[in-house]
Amino acid sequence: MPAERPVNAPHATDQDTPRTIVARPSTGDKIFRAILRASGWSVFVITGMILLLLILRASKAFSFRRFGFLTTQNWIIYDPQHFGIAAILPLGILIAVIAMIIAVPTGIAVALYISEYSPHALRKPLIAVIDLMAAIPSIIFGVWGLLFLEPRILGFDSWLGRHLGWIPVFSFRLSTSTASNYATSTFIAGVVVSLMVIPIVTSLSRQVFSQAPQGEREGAYALGATRWGMIRTVVLPFGRGGVIGACMLGLGRALGETIAVTLILSATFRFNFHVLETGGNSIASTIANEYASFPNAGSMGLSALMAAGLVLFGMTLIVNTLGAIVIGRSRSGLATG
Numbered sequence: 311m312p313a314e315r316p317v318n319a320p321h322a323t324d325q326d327t328p329r330t331i332v333a334r335p336s337t338g339d340k341i342f343r344a345i346l347r348a349s350g351w352s353v354f355v356i357t358g359m360i361l362l363l364l365i366l367r368a369s370k371a372f373s374f375r376r377f378g379f380l381t382t383q384n385w386i387i388y389d390p391q392h393f394g395i396a397a398i399l400p401l402g403i404l405i406a407v408i409a410m411i412i413a414v415p416t417g418i419a420v421a422l423y424i425s426e427y428s429p430h431a432l433r434k435p436l437i438a439v440i441d442l443m444a445a446i447p448s449i450i451f452g453v454w455g456l457l458f459l460e461p462r463i464l465g466f467d468s469w470l471g472r473h474l475g476w477i478p479v480f481s482f483r484l485s486t487s488t489a490s491n492y493a494t495s496t497f498i499a500g501v502v503v504s505l506m507v508i509p510i511v512t513s514l515s516r517q518v519f520s521q522a523p524q525g526e527r528e529g530a531y532a533l534g535a536t537r538w539g540m541i542r543t544v545v546l547p548f549g550r551g552g553v554i555g556a557c558m559l560g561l562g563r564a565l566g567e568t569i570a571v572t573l574i575l576s577a578t579f580r581f582n583f584h585v586l587e588t589g590g591n592s593i594a595s596t597i598a599n600e601y602a603s604f605p606n607a608g609s610m611g612l613s614a615l616m617a618a619g620l621v622l623f624g625m626t627l628i629v630n631t632l633g634a635i636v637i638g639r640s641r642s643g644l645a646t647g
Contacts, residue, residue: 361623368617370610379617385579385596387611395593395618397581401496402592402622405571406564408500408585409507413564414557416504417511424512425519426541437516444509452570455502460493460574463501467492467586479585494576496590502574503567507560514559514637518552519545551636558633562626568594593622 335343372379375394382394424436471492474480482491492498522545530540571592577599578589597615 357627361620364616364620364623367613368620369613371613371617374610374613383580385600385614387600387614391610393614395621397579398591398593398596398618399621400581400583401590402565402571402594404583404585405496405500405503405567405590405592406561408497409503409564410557410561412501412504413507413511413560417508417556417560418515418553420508420512421515421519422541422545425516426537426545440509440512440516443505444513446506447569448506448567449569449573451502451506452573455498455570456573459502460498463498464492467495467497470497471586479583481584482586491588492586494574494588494590495586496575496582497585499571499574499590500585502570503564506567506570507564510560510563511553511556514556515549515553518549518556522548555633555635555637558629558636562629562633565629566594566622566626567592568598571595572598593618597622 371393374391375382379394380399381396382392383397384392384394385398386392420436420440424433424440428436470480471482475482526544526548527540530544535543571590572595575590575592575595576588577591577595579591580589582589597619600611600615
């Protein structure tokens with residue numbers, strides 16, 4: 311005998327649809343949302359205005375030099391006007407690469423220690439120190455690198471030249487190798503810039519590692535994994551996308567560093583991939599050094615600096631955008647979003 315339906319049970323019909331619950335925002339909520347929306351769009355507006363200004367101001371230099379702007383290693387903005395970024399662009403990239411080689415493993419190691427190994431009482435002070443490093447002005451790093459680090463790292467530079475000179479980037483072309491030949495080099499600038507990148511990589515990587523699912527951690531332990539085994543099979547795969555994004559954001563920071571590189575390097579306009587030798591340059595450093603003289607160089611000198619800035623702006627914008635996309639599409643980015 312079929313079970314009887316309760317008398318008060320509702321009748322199921324084909325027209326039943328979920329009821330939509332609409333929350334009517336208050337006046338304060340509407341104002342708050344409008345402020346947030348305006349703040350978000352202001353980022354795009356400001357970025358677009360900067361890009362438009364650079365394009366307009368750089369058009370004269372691009373029209374004058376055309377493709378030669380990317381292939382010329384000289385920077386002569388007076389008569390004869392012969393300038394280009396063929397030297398300073400790769401030198402700036404080389405400084406950033408040196409910084410990333412040092413900063414990435416260091417930042418990831420520090421992030422793993424803070425999130426997985428450090429005692430609970432020590433974790434908050436370490437996080438505060440990393441955040442404080444990120445807030446230190448770049449000019450402080452530059453002065454510290456010039457007055458403190460450089461005299462003490464010349465011996466290490468000399469050791470690299472003697473023992474690793476068979477590697478092309480560490481080879482020394484000069485006949486005599488003295489301490490002064492190693493000063494104000496691309497390598498020293500890269501080391502200083504790496505100190506400014508480490509907090510970015512560490513902070514973002516730590517946040518990603520800390521979001522690794524607790525259930526998967528406990529599952530790895532239940533299967534007999536050690537702490538390092540759990541980190542290798544759970545934490546690192548979970549945070550891979552976030553770490554890649556953090557490294558790309560750090561690369562954008564390294565490419566755009568100005569003051570520290572300007573203080574340390576002896577500006578040259580010839581590409582030299584021997585990183586231990588004196589001399590180097592970058593687009594940001596060139597703009598800082600040459601901007602004071604542009605009134606005497608006329609409108610073409612200012613346009614040349616704007617053109618160099620436009621190239622740097624485009625590079626950093628692309629790198630940072632790719633980093634944000636990688637973080638957003640990664641498993642760790644979805645978990646923290």
